[in-house]
Amino acid sequence: MRPFKKEEGLAAPYDKANVDTDEIIPAEYLKRIERTGFGQFLFFAKRFLPDGSPNPDFVLNQPRYQNASILVAGPNFGCGSSREHAPWALEDYGFRAIIAPSFADIFTNNCAQIGLLNVVLPEDRVNQILRDIAGREGYQIAIDLEQQAVTDPFGRVDRFEMDAFRKHCLLNGLDAIGLTMQHEDAIRDFESRRQSRAPWLPRFR
Amino acid sequence: MPRTIIDKIWDDHVVYSHEGQPDLLFVDLHLIHEITTAQAFEGLRLNGRKVRHPELTLATVDHNVPTTPRNVPVKDPIAKKQIETLEQNTRDFAIHFEGMLSPRQGIVHVIGPEMGASQPGMVIVCGDSHTSTHGAFGALAFGIGTSEVEHVLATQTLQQRRPKTLRIQVDGELPLGTTAKDLVLDIIRTIGVSGAVGHAIEYCGSTFRAMSMEGRMTVCNMSIEAGGRAGLVAPDDTTFAYMEGRQYAPKGQAWEQALDYWRSLATDEDAIFDKTVNINAADVVPFVTWGTNPGQSVEVTGRVPDPDEMPDEASKANAIRSLKYQDLQPGTPITSINVDKVFIGSCTNSRIEDLRLAASVVKGRKVNAHVQALVVPGSGQVKAAAEAEGLDRVFREAGFEWREAGCSMCLGMNPDVLGPGERCASTSNRNFEGRQGPGGRTHLVSPAMAAAAAIEGHFVDIRAWSKA
Numbered sequence: 001m002r003p004f005k006k007e008e009g010l011a012a013p014y015d016k017a018n019v020d021t022d023e024i025i026p027a028e029y030l031k032r033i034e035r036t037g038f039g040q041f042l043f044f045a046k047r048f049l050p051d052g053s054p055n056p057d058f059v060l061n062q063p064r065y066q067n068a069s070i071l072v073a074g075p076n077f078g079c080g081s082s083r084e085h086a087p088w089a090l091e092d093y094g095f096r097a098i099i100a101p102s103f104a105d106i107f108t109n110n111c112a113q114i115g116l117l118n119v120v121l122p123e124d125r126v127n128q129i130l131r132d133i134a135g136r137e138g139y140q141i142a143i144d145l146e147q148q149a150v151t152d153p154f155g156r157v158d159r160f161e162m163d164a165f166r167k168h169c170l171l172n173g174l175d176a177i178g179l180t181m182q183h184e185d186a187i188r189d190f191e192s193r194r195q196s197r198a199p200w201l202p203r204f205r
Numbered sequence: 206m207p208r209t210i211i212d213k214i215w216d217d218h219v220v221y222s223h224e225g226q227p228d229l230l231f232v233d234l235h236l237i238h239e240i241t242t243a244q245a246f247e248g249l250r251l252n253g254r255k256v257r258h259p260e261l262t263l264a265t266v267d268h269n270v271p272t273t274p275r276n277v278p279v280k281d282p283i284a285k286k287q288i289e290t291l292e293q294n295t296r297d298f299a300i301h302f303e304g305m306l307s308p309r310q311g312i313v314h315v316i317g318p319e320m321g322a323s324q325p326g327m328v329i330v331c332g333d334s335h336t337s338t339h340g341a342f343g344a345l346a347f348g349i350g351t352s353e354v355e356h357v358l359a360t361q362t363l364q365q366r367r368p369k370t371l372r373i374q375v376d377g378e379l380p381l382g383t384t385a386k387d388l389v390l391d392i393i394r395t396i397g398v399s400g401a402v403g404h405a406i407e408y409c410g411s412t413f414r415a416m417s418m419e420g421r422m423t424v425c426n427m428s429i430e431a432g433g434r435a436g437l438v439a440p441d442d443t444t445f446a447y448m449e450g451r452q453y454a455p456k457g458q459a460w461e462q463a464l465d466y467w468r469s470l471a472t473d474e475d476a477i478f479d480k481t482v483n484i485n486a487a488d489v490v491p492f493v494t495w496g497t498n499p500g501q502s503v504e505v506t507g508r509v510p511d512p513d514e515m516p517d518e519a520s521k522a523n524a525i526r527s528l529k530y531q532d533l534q535p536g537t538p539i540t541s542i543n544v545d546k547v548f549i550g551s552c553t554n555s556r557i558e559d560l561r562l563a564a565s566v567v568k569g570r571k572v573n574a575h576v577q578a579l580v581v582p583g584s585g586q587v588k589a590a591a592e593a594e595g596l597d598r599v600f601r602e603a604g605f606e607w608r609e610a611g612c613s614m615c616l617g618m619n620p621d622v623l624g625p626g627e628r629c630a631s632t633s634n635r636n637f638e639g640r641q642g643p644g645g646r647t648h649l650v651s652p653a654m655a656a657a658a659a660i661e662g663h664f665v666d667i668r669a670w671s672k673a
């Protein structure tokens with residue numbers, strides 16, 4: 001996993017509650033078997049017109065938000081389908097962090113797996129940031145994971161909560177599978193107990 | 206200390222636990238399908254890893270398979286490649302695979318229970334958010350992403366934080382003409398689409414005790430639509446009667462031994478939940494969603510709501526956006542909304558009981574001339590059972606199309622899609638923008654309500670028919 005330490009970059013607004021992963025990437029683009037290249041399908045139905053040309057009204061198509069690396073969004077971002085293609089698409093498009101009042105559980109787990117930082121700030125504060133972004137072209141945000149701090153262009157610093165273990169993994173880009181494999185003995189132990197405790201459990205061959 | 210069923214299952218699956226870290230949980234059953242696994246197997250190969258327990262993994266294809274006759278090759282080359290990739294991966298890693306031509310192929314959340322693979326007390330995962338369906342058996346079942354699929358394949362475990370617990374207590378009898386689907390739509394509109402985020406739900410009360418396994422699966426299925434990590438119903442005699450004799454259910458002495466354990470899982474009397482919500486079954490009505498998330502629903506006899514009457518600015522903004530997408534005017538009676546398509550299927554409502562209910566509504570009637578109506582059984586076995594009862598004839602004679610098993614128009618990854626602007630009465634679980642096809646408009650309803658809408662060409666109050 002790509003480590004996340006700091007990110008300073010242009011912020012783009014996505015001012016809407018309950019953005020679902022179908023909106024982030026529609027099902028028809030989930031058929032590829034590769035892990036990369038999903039950025040071209042990000043927000044596809046919103047971003048492009050039926051004839052395939054970019055929708056000029058779509059927020060991320062506005063020139064002022066080109067090359068944004070931080071997305072600021074509404075509550076319950078990433079709800080719905082468990083498709084990891086949604087974080088893949090956001091990351092491949094160029095986002096390194098998302099700031100929102102809340103995230104859906106599976107989405108936030110999926111983001112953590114690939115080093116796409118989810119920052120939770122209070123709803124009032126997120127709404128203020130959304131207004132500030134609209135009012136100031138070139139609105140930059142700096143995120144420091146070690147300090148758990150978000151700094152806006154006016155110098156205001158917001159602290160955010162972060163699970164300590166998740167933070168450790170993100171900072172160091174640790175691979176979850178590698179970490180789990182360090183507990184090989186515990187897994188083996190569990191497996192042998194499981195067999196005697198619940199011998200009825202099914203096996204498929 | 207008294208414990209909830211959620212905590213009991215959790216405790217029994219902790220492989221490793223350390224202060225400040227997520228628990229390492231053992232996975233009893235790992236279900237996989239074609240959409241969320243290719244990259245996971247690729248990751249294993251790149252790192253030279255094996256599947257730790259292929260015998261605890263069960264694979265099928267459901268999302269992008271066509272529902273037209275199976276004797277012709279899949280036309281969409283990308284879908285075909287994805288299906289073949291899963292087939293190859295299951296062969297390479299010795300995983301049990303119910304392929305497109307198997308009589309047991311079907312939606313992964315339909316075939317797990319049907320094969321007796323989903324059992325009480327298990328931890329069940331799948332790279333699919335509707336894994337919560339299997340909670341109907343008293344299992345802790347939840348959706349994961351592809352990286353986590355790879356983690357489970359490699360280690361048969363998952364790093365997880367213990368969820369908070371939410372009790373949803375429903376007592377009383379569901380009124381005539383309403384179903385488990387209406388109940389779960391009621392639950393979601395009550396607690397909201399993020400009302401259960403961070404929580405695993407236990408559905409408690411006499412309403413669930415009286416409910417069939419099919420009904421319980423419908424409710425647990427949509428737990429994720431309220432943001433729930435999982436949702437379950439404690440196992441009881443209804444559960445055991447459903448399971449007994451199924452292919453992978455324990456037999457003989459093992460069955461007796463399993464029963465003892467399963468009975469011990471029920472939540473202890475004084476166990477404390479982080480949150481409790483009460484719902485009265487008698488208040489449930491036939492619901493129709495009007496918006497673009499499953500919490501935006503109204504009684505069929507009601508009207509499309511006015512955003513100006515919403516309780517806060519955020520719901521008002523959401524409603525305006527939803528109505529614009531759905532092309533609906535505030536104040537429009539729900540029963541005057543015409544539909545172009547009707548879809549009876551999906552992991553929410555494609556089981557035999559759902560098809561029986563829909564068939565009883567359409568029997569002797571004709572699908573409206575302006576409507577295309579589809580019935581897509583959840584699995585090959587549901588399809589065969591329905592055909593043995595003659596339900597396929599009832600549907601066909603009424604003018605429904607009778608299809609092969611799969612996800613179909615629930616998410617429009619195969620050729621069954623809504624065209625731009627088309628409106629659909631659907632028994633599925635998500636009315637998100639574009640869910641059933643770009644520009645398509647979805648209204649979620651019960652199987653009986655969908656069947657009636659197919660006949661009339663617009664929504665109707667099924668209660669009026671139930672009395673007749």
Ligand code: SF4
Pocket residue numbers: 267268312313314333335551552553611612615616633634
């Ligand atoms: S039927 Fe729909 S919700 Fe269920 S697994 Fe298939 S696509 Fe997902």
